[in-house]
Amino acid sequence: MAKVPVQFTLNGAEKAEFIDSGTTLLHALRDKIGDTSPKGGCHQGTCGACTVIIDGELRLSCLTLAETCNGAAVTTTSGLSEGGVLHSLQRAFLDAFATQCGFCTPGMIMAAKVLLDHTPNPSREDVVEALSGNICRCTGYEPIIQAVLTAARSNSQNAV
Amino acid sequence: MAIRRGRGVAAINYPTGMNLGGDPTQALVHSTPTGNFMVTLSSVDLGQGMKQIMAQICAETIGVPTDRVVVDTADTDTGPHCMGTFASRGTHRAGNAVIQAAREARQVMLEVAAEELEVNASDLETDGEGNILVKGAPQRSISIFDVALSAHFKRGRSISGRGMFLIPRSYPEKETGAMKPSTCYAHACTVAEVEVDDETGEVTVLTVKNVFEIGRALNPKMVEQQLVGGSWMGISHALYETTEPYYPNRDHGGTDFNQYLMPGPGDLAQTEIIVLERPSADGPYGAKGPGEMCANPQIPAVANAVFDAVGVRIDTLPITPERILRALKAQAPN
Numbered sequence: 001m002a003k004v005p006v007q008f009t010l011n012g013a014e015k016a017e018f019i020d021s022g023t024t025l026l027h028a029l030r031d032k033i034g035d036t037s038p039k040g041g042c043h044q045g046t047c048g049a050c051t052v053i054i055d056g057e058l059r060l061s062c063l064t065l066a067e068t069c070n071g072a073a074v075t076t077t078s079g080l081s082e083g084g085v086l087h088s089l090q091r092a093f094l095d096a097f098a099t100q101c102g103f104c105t106p107g108m109i110m111a112a113k114v115l116l117d118h119t120p121n122p123s124r125e126d127v128v129e130a131l132s133g134n135i136c137r138c139t140g141y142e143p144i145i146q147a148v149l150t151a152a153r154s155n156s157q158n159a160v
Numbered sequence: 161m162a163i164r165r166g167r168g169v170a171a172i173n174y175p176t177g178m179n180l181g182g183d184p185t186q187a188l189v190h191s192t193p194t195g196n197f198m199v200t201l202s203s204v205d206l207g208q209g210m211k212q213i214m215a216q217i218c219a220e221t222i223g224v225p226t227d228r229v230v231v232d233t234a235d236t237d238t239g240p241h242c243m244g245t246f247a248s249r250g251t252h253r254a255g256n257a258v259i260q261a262a263r264e265a266r267q268v269m270l271e272v273a274a275e276e277l278e279v280n281a282s283d284l285e286t287d288g289e290g291n292i293l294v295k296g297a298p299q300r301s302i303s304i305f306d307v308a309l310s311a312h313f314k315r316g317r318s319i320s321g322r323g324m325f326l327i328p329r330s331y332p333e334k335e336t337g338a339m340k341p342s343t344c345y346a347h348a349c350t351v352a353e354v355e356v357d358d359e360t361g362e363v364t365v366l367t368v369k370n371v372f373e374i375g376r377a378l379n380p381k382m383v384e385q386q387l388v389g390g391s392w393m394g395i396s397h398a399l400y401e402t403t404e405p406y407y408p409n410r411d412h413g414g415t416d417f418n419q420y421l422m423p424g425p426g427d428l429a430q431t432e433i434i435v436l437e438r439p440s441a442d443g444p445y446g447a448k449g450p451g452e453m454c455a456n457p458q459i460p461a462v463a464n465a466v467f468d469a470v471g472v473r474i475d476t477l478p479i480t481p482e483r484i485l486r487a488l489k490a491q492a493p494n
Contacts, residue, residue, distance in 0.1 A: 041417075042416060042417050044416060046416055046417035046418045047417050097381055097382070097384070097385040099207075100207040100208065100209075100385065100386070100389060101206060101207025102207060103207075127425075128425045128426045129426075131425045132424055132425060132426060135417055135422070135424075137393075137422075138207055138389045139385070139388070139389045139392075140388050140389040140390075140391060140392025140393070140428070140431070141392065141424070141425040141428060142388060142392075142428055142431065143385065143388065144425070145425060
């Protein structure tokens with residue numbers, strides 16, 4: 001079958017690939033483009049490990065067809081650091097010991113980023129709600145919730 | 161019909177590692193030409209922090225900063241033999257093997273330094289920051305960087321060591337069946353407070369207070385992280401998780417993460433962790449295995465709390481609303 005061209009920006013950089021029609025964005029990112037930060041946990045939209053941001057919206061890349069992303073702006077966890085400096089969420093996850101095996105971490109950080117983009121000073125309930133689509137096996141969630149709240153506080157301090 | 165509150169307590173002893181025919185782990189340590197140290201293992205880091213702990217143990221034994229140690233756990237085809245990362249054995253077994261290997265490497269390192277400084281190796285000590293000093297005369301010193309260069313390019317020595325830790329097989333006594341399955345036990349105690357809705361059978365864990373005795377906490381923050389996650393997982397085992405809810409009937413098993421239940425971020429009990437450190441006699445720097453142990457005491461504690469709340473003993477996990485309602489019905493006078 002003929003390959004399908006797709007073109008979108010990934011973390012600000014232009015990407016163009018020929019893919020099989022029906023290829024998921026997760027597969028295209030990991031196996032064609034080489035950005036392995038989104039993880040394939042369940043491949044059916046129930047675990048959240050593959051979460052990415054498409055045009056500012058939270059999306060499950062395992063349920064998104066790559067060919068629907070033409071012209072879109074895709075953001076993954078690997079695009080968050082700037083000039084070797086970690087994003088405030090990445091720093092907060094490290095400091096709070098909010099990651100163990102690390103498999104859920106990129107999806108958690110993407111979910112938290114969209115939350116903080118829209119709600120810079122979230123309540124604990126806001127954070128719980130924002131993370132409710134992401135499954136973690138190791139941490140018991142509490143360190144992750146604390147990391148997101150800490151990142152929000154450090155963002156607002158830096159904004160002053 | 162009411163929401164009823166209950167409190168339960170449970171305490172456990174938990175073996176570090178297992179013994180089904182001997183339980184070995186081996187380790188190799190060698191220096192690079194610039195005096196960094198490589199630990200080679202087949203033990204796998206599952207995310208619990210094995211690499212960090214082994215780097216700390218190696219660094220402490222050789223006398224260098226932790227960031228001078230690289231741990232390679234890449235390949236069980238090429239690495240020294242390890243039984244595996246399971247049964248809470250990683251820190252204890254691999255840690256002991258790394259200490260032995262690092263001691264041998266340290267001895268070679270001191271011998272090379274002794275030749276460079278023209279003193280006896282037994283008169284040397286490390287400062288923990290990358291230097292080797294003459295005891296009592298610290299102005300006479302050499303950096304481990306220079307010692308490694310000398311060993312590699314001048315003296316033809318390999319600064320390396322072999323480590324082996326084996327818990328030998330324990331055979332049961334014929335008369336009594338007594339045996340020694342483990343040499344080292346961790347301990348824990350949990351108090352859980354729950355609310356049980358005796359109309360719906362739903363259990364809410366309000367608080368869970370855990371005390372863990374885990375030997376020396378080699379990395380206290382990583383221990384805390386594992387215990388907090390483990391406590392959550394214990395509640396998950398007690399109330400949520402099963403692949404076969406009607407075992408041995410295999411119907412109605414969960415088929416995906418939507419149906420395999422675990423408490424989410426909105427279902428968390430208020431959790432308290434207290435760590436008691438009583439160094440073990442045969443552990444690396446006194447460590448025991450906190451891994452699996454930390455997810456165990458919550459289960460009987462929650463079962464006891466449910467009994468305290470509504471007076472039914474649930475002896476099949478998980479303690480689902482259905483099991484509680486069936487038990488309440490069976491108990492009710494007709």
